[in-house]
Amino acid sequence: MAYTSANQLELLQTAEAVAREKNIEPGLVVEAMEESLARAAKSRYGAEMDIRVNIDRKTGRATFTRVRTVVADDAVENYQAEFTVAQAKDYMTDPQIGQEYSEEVPPVELGRIAAQSAKQVILQKVREAERDKQYEEFKDRAGTIINALVKREEYGNVIVDVGSGEAVLRRNEKIGREAYRPNDRIRCYIKEVRREQRGPQIFLSRTAPEFMAELFKMEVPEIYEGVIEIKAVARDPGSRAKIAVISYDSSIDPVGACVGMRGSRVQAVVNELQGEKIDIIPWNEDMPTFLVNALQPAEVTKVVLDEEAGKIEVVVPDEQLSLAIGRRGQNVRLASMLTGLDIDILTEEEESKRRQAEFETRTKLFMDTLDLDEFFAQLLVAEGFTNLEEVAYVEQDELLVIEGVDEGTAGELQARARDYLEAQAKKAMDAAIATGVEQSLIDFEGLTPQMLEALGKDGVKTLEDFATCADWELAGGWTTVNGERVKDDGVLEPFDVSLEEAQTMVMTARVMLGWVDPDELNKDTDETEEEEA
Structure with a gap:
């Protein structure tokens, strides 16, 4: 019916x-x-x-x-x-x-x-x-810039009209103290589009580094065409920013192209970002070189990179320190964000004092262990010797270049160094055995008596104990906690055991115990090498 x-x-x-x-x-x-x-x-x-x-x-x-x-x-x-x-x-x-x-x-x-x-x-x-x-329309537009019309403000968040619906520019995504009135035109970066219970939520941003990158793409045709690539962006929104660029055409200067004629291109971006000062930096694969560029306008005298720790040490002239650090640490903070490394800045005077302290420490080591006078010990340090192992096992010719050292003196120096090292090794082995280290671990190739002593004190006393260790527990590492890198100390870290060496030793121990099939291990290694190739 x-x-x-x-x-x-x-x-x-x-x-x-x-x-x-x-x-x-x-x-x-x-x-x-x-x-x-x-x-x-x-x-x-x-x-x-x-x-x-x-x-x-x-x-x-x-x-x-x-x-x-x-x-x-x-x-x-x-x-x-x-x-x-x-x-x-x-x-x-x-x-x-x-x-x-x-x-x-x-x-x-x-x-x-x-x-x-x-x-x-x-x-x-x-x-x-x-x-x-609305969700279907905007889900693929995340990561792009949109022009919108301001509708109202709610608790500091700006609600804008995006045509077929509304989007929100949160208070913490606005630049500085930006204020908008209804019907103002506003340009934003679509940061995220989420489907929620009350409908799709479109979140906008004007502080995101990607917003600046997209603005440059709009102003610089070479970036849009892919001739120039933006490799990294770091911003202190509304105040200052650094952007690293690289050109894939040797005839085009990436920095000049981004600046534009009389600064027209970069000025258009600066105006959109409420006067944010922008440093345009040439990208370099060599991290120390890139960092020198990133710390502009400060001059850098020396750079020391510790890749494993993700840290870099920079030495600057005394009068350049405040410029390198920047107001409220802004310059070094942006350079750190740009490179992804923790940066320590030292003046030439501070570095000189540290070098002098290291020189004195090594001089005293040679004086105490080899029974040398201060002058002779200083000659060894000045020649680049840093520890007893180098003196004991280096080719004798390298000792003969030191002024006043003949074959007899060189032989005597090496004999003293070896005697001392052997005595230290025996003392460490006795201490390791006293802690309960068993023969199975003592016989494991690659562990020195001093390493065995450290392992015994840490409760690692058998080959089985050693095989259950994680590589970072032996070699140390870094963990990110609440956005900050925190150091994890390793048992064998004082002996300069790298993470790769620790991995190899642990896997060797597991193979010896029959926990891991060596054929499977070799198969995995071959597959990894093929993928990398």
Whole structure:
């Protein structure tokens, strides 16, 4: 029986009007109407019933249908919507479990409450359709710049109109103390698009480093075309920024291209970013060279890089210290963000004092252990010798270049160094055995008596104990905690054991114990080398 209490075409006309207004598919509105009519019918016939409504897309004719599903005898839970095979035989020939039986029921007149409920369902469906459309439109636009119109401000967050919906520019994503009034035009970076319970949330930013990169891409055709690439960006929003660029065409200067004629290109970006000062820096694969560029305008005398620790030491002239650090540490902080390294800045005077202290420490070491006078010990240090192992096992020719050293003196020096090292090794081995270090670990190749002593004191006393160690527990490492790099001390770190060496030793111990199949280990190594190649 058809739903005839209203003009049949009125449903379709209403659906089309709503769809046009909300810019969504009319079919979605019709589906919402079908659901709302089905709800109204259930309130009339009973919530237990499975009532479905179908609106003909051409005539607007609404048909109300009751559906029952055939289930097993012991599976009937809802007698209004389910029936057994035996019961279904009254309505169907050869019923099968899972089949549905439909029968048309009289249409329902919408009362005031039912009409209100139907309206709510339709509005809800329309809102969901709008949200889905907005999400589909913006999900692929994350990472791009958008021009928007300011609508209002809520608790410091700016709500903007992006055409088919709203987006939010949070308080902490605004530059400095930016303030906007309704109907102001605003340019933002789409940082993230998320689908949430209340619809898609579009989060904008003006402080993101990527915003500056995208602005340069708009102003510099060479960046857009890929001839120049932005390798890194560091910002102190509204105050200062550094951007590293590289050119893949030797005839094009990347810094000059980004600055533009009389600074026109960079000035356009500066104006958009509320006067943010921008340092444009040439990128270099060599990290120390890149850092020297990144610390501009300060001059750098010397750079010492510790890649494993992710730290770099920079020496600057005394009068350049404040310039290198910058106001409130801004210059060095931006350079650190740009390179991804922790930077320690020393003046030439501070570095000189440290070098002098190291010189004195090594001089005293040679005086105490080799029974030398101060002058002779200083000659060894000045020649580049830093420890007893170097003196004991270096080629004798390298000692003969020292003024006043002949073959006899060189031989005596090396003999004293070896005697001292052997005595220290015996003392360390005795101490290791006293802590309980077993022969299985003593026989393991690559561990010195001093290393065995350190392992014994740390509770590593057998080859099994050693094999259970993690590489960083032996060699040390760095962990990032709350955005800061924290040092993890390793048991064998004082003996300059690298992370790779620690990995090799631990895996060798596991192979010796039969915990790891050496063939599988070699297979994994070969596959890794192939991937790298």
